[in-house]
Amino acid sequence: MAPLWAIVLAAWVLGGCGRESTAETDTGQGPQVRVVSVAVETLKSTNLSETFTLPATLEAWEDLLLAAEIAGPVRYVGPREGDRVRKGDVILRIDPEAREADLDRARAEFEVQQSHFARMSRLVDEQIISPQEFEEARRNIEVARAALRSAEVALAKSVLVSPLDGIIDRLHVDRGEFVSEGTPVAELVQVDRLQAVVEVPEKDVHFLQVGDRVEVVAARLVGEGGPVRSGELFYLAFKADPTTRTYRAKVVVDNADGSLRPGMILRVRFLRQAFPEAVAVPLYALVERDGKTLAYVEEQGVARRRFLTTGSIIGDRVVIQDGLVAGERLIVRGQQLLEDGTAVTTGNH
Structure with missing residues (x-):
């Protein structure tokens, strides 16, 4: 950021330096009084923000890239590219008929093993079969239960559903196409x-x-x-x-x-x-002299000098941290011609 004196100089030039006028007033009672014509602005406090x-x-x-969880031919594709989907909507099905058949077989086998295990439980209580035969029946039903669970999972994986509300941004497969496990099939964006x-x-x-x-x-x-x-x-x-x-x-x-x-x-x-309740003044109203930043206020027809501590520059105004208060009449034009105590004549700015 440029130093404040450079910003003030540029603002002063753009603000119309050199257009002020001075006059010598003859009171008839002594030396003539130099009067500078200036413009003033009454300072107000306001809430400012620097962004x-x-x-x-x-x-x-x-942004999700959905992949096939099982291998097989794509039998059904529901939404098209650009379509909105809700969470749980079916996007496509991968060989669901074969998975349903596998599930039916696994369910039937489990029912057989379940019935066999019940019968073997009665026989072992009557000591008709050996404990080893009963343990084999128990292992068989556990194997059948695992196979049934696996078939249920495979059927569920054959149906690809949307995990969220979104838009199908791209489909990578068409109906009838064979996909391998892990093949990208759709891109979904929320x-x-x-x-x-x-x-x-x-x-x-x-x-x-x-x-x-x-x-x-x-x-x-x-x-x-x-x-x-x-x-x-x-x-x-x-x-x-x-x-x-x-x-x-x-x-x-x-x-x-x-x-x-x-x-x-x-x-x-x-x-x-x-900056809550801050006092901010136009940059062109400031004067740089001897490395110090100052401004002039008008008090009863006289210019009074104020040494300033400045803060952030917001737009074309600078926040005053110390030296000016709300209600004072800041001289915003003609200030370059002033010294402390110079007589001024004012006009509204």
């Missing part, structure tokens, strides 16, 4: 809310806290940005990127209207500092 804006890239809240990813510079990261409210504006190629949305900072990295020396932050953005899409560029406005 900074960073570019961000939108990402889906969840877009009713999105996350804006921001790289925060080191100088600004200490102003941020998880949970901060921020403003999000969609960038446009032509004209101003879109409507302002509210977002919330939900992640802030503790470690800087070793290459960029920035800290990754993520902001949750509501997208219930569906107008935003992953990959879009946004601008995110963060609050750097708040």
Whole structure:
């Protein structure tokens, strides 16, 4: 940032230096009095905030690549690319007929072994069979139970359902195509809310806290940005990127209207500092002399000098930490011609 004296000089030039007038007033009772024509602004306290804006890239809240959990031919594909799905909706079925047949066989075998085990339990109580024969029957029913459970799981895996509410962004298979276990079959994105990813510079990261409210504006190629949305900072990295020396932050953005899409560029406005009941003055009203920043106020037709302690620059105004108070009449034009005690004539600014 440029030093304050350079900013003040530029603001003074742009604000119209050199247009002020002075006059010598003859009172008829002694030396003539030099009077400078100035403009004044009555100072008021107001709530100010200093913000900074960073570019961000939108990402889906969840971006899932769904894969086949079993091998087989795809018998059914429900939604198409671009369709919305609800959690639990069927996306596709992989050879469900064969899995149902396997389940029927496993269920029948389990029922046989269950009946056999019940009969062997009675016989072992009557000491008609040996304990070894009873243990074999018990092992057989456990094997049949495991096979039944495995068949149930396989049938469940043959039906791919959506794990969340979202949009089918891409399908990788068609009906009739054979897939192997682990083959990617569909891409599902959740877009009713999105996350804006921001790289925060080191100088600004200490102003941020998880949970901060921020403003999000969609960038446009032509004209101003879109409507302002509210977002919330939900992640802030503790470690800087070793290459960029920035800290990754993520902001949750509501997208219930569906107008935003992953990959879009946004601008995110963060609050750097708040200044409640602050006094801020135009930059061009300040004067730099002998390395000190000062301003003049008008008191009963006389210019009075104030040495200032300045703070943040917000737009074309600077926050005054010490030296001026609300209610004083700040001289905003003609101040370069003044000394402490100079007589002035004022006009409203």
